[in-house]
Amino acid sequence: MDKAQIAQFVQGLITEIGEDPGREGLRETPQRVAKSFEKLFEGYGKDPKDLITVFDNEGYSEMVVARDIDFYSLCEHHMLPFYGKVCVGYVPENKIIGLSKIPRLVEMYSRRLQNQERLTKQVAETLNEILHPKGVGIVIDAEHMCIKLRGVEKQNCKISTSTFIGLFLNDPRTRSEFLRLIAHKS
Numbered sequence: 001m002d003k004a005q006i007a008q009f010v011q012g013l014i015t016e017i018g019e020d021p022g023r024e025g026l027r028e029t030p031q032r033v034a035k036s037f038e039k040l041f042e043g044y045g046k047d048p049k050d051l052i053t054v055f056d057n058e059g060y061s062e063m064v065v066a067r068d069i070d071f072y073s074l075c076e077h078h079m080l081p082f083y084g085k086v087c088v089g090y091v092p093e094n095k096i097i098g099l100s101k102i103p104r105l106v107e108m109y110s111r112r113l114q115n116q117e118r119l120t121k122q123v124a125e126t127l128n129e130i131l132h133p134k135g136v137g138i139v140i141d142a143e144h145m146c147i148k149l150r151g152v153e154k155q156n157c158k159i160s161t162s163t164f165i166g167l168f169l170n171d172p173r174t175r176s177e178f179l180r181l182i183a184h185k186s
Helices: 003-016 030-039 099-110 116-130 174-182
Strands: 054-055 064-074 081-090 096-098 135-144 158-164
Touching: 003 030, 064 099, 064 135, 064 174, 081 099, 081 116, 081 174, 096 116, 099 116, 116 135, 116 158, 135 174
Parallel strands: none
Antiparallel strands: 054 096, 064 081, 081 135, 135 158
16 A cells, blocks of 8 residues: 555545645645555455464354454445444354454455445355355444435434355254344343
């Protein structure tokens, strides 16, 4: 990522919207934006296989659920934030994942220009590809600033997406158990 070039683009943008990039409050804004982009888009420089630690399953056959994983992303259509919570479940076969790696996977994919549907699918498909579990289920609930700040301007709208693979897709009892577990609040 070329921060100097990004800063130059931001300075041009500030000028184009009718502001003075030399104004005190805006003088350092192009550099600050360029620096913030390093964090906001750090997911592009990562490979999920490098993030995930996999272990042999020692006979565990029930569902594993990571619930309420906070995430922040930027929508690819308007480059405005969307954010919310991800719930991930899987039923292991021969391999299990290091539990902290599930939020890391969500973080990696959310730190790219995204749409919620793709984010949901990427997390599910990556877990399925790496673990080869009996099934995977992902539910994301999010709020989109492009809905709140522009367009329809609906402040209370939340978007839910889901992806189900294997048992979560084909066995209504597995899907129901997962949805019950993620709805339970401590």
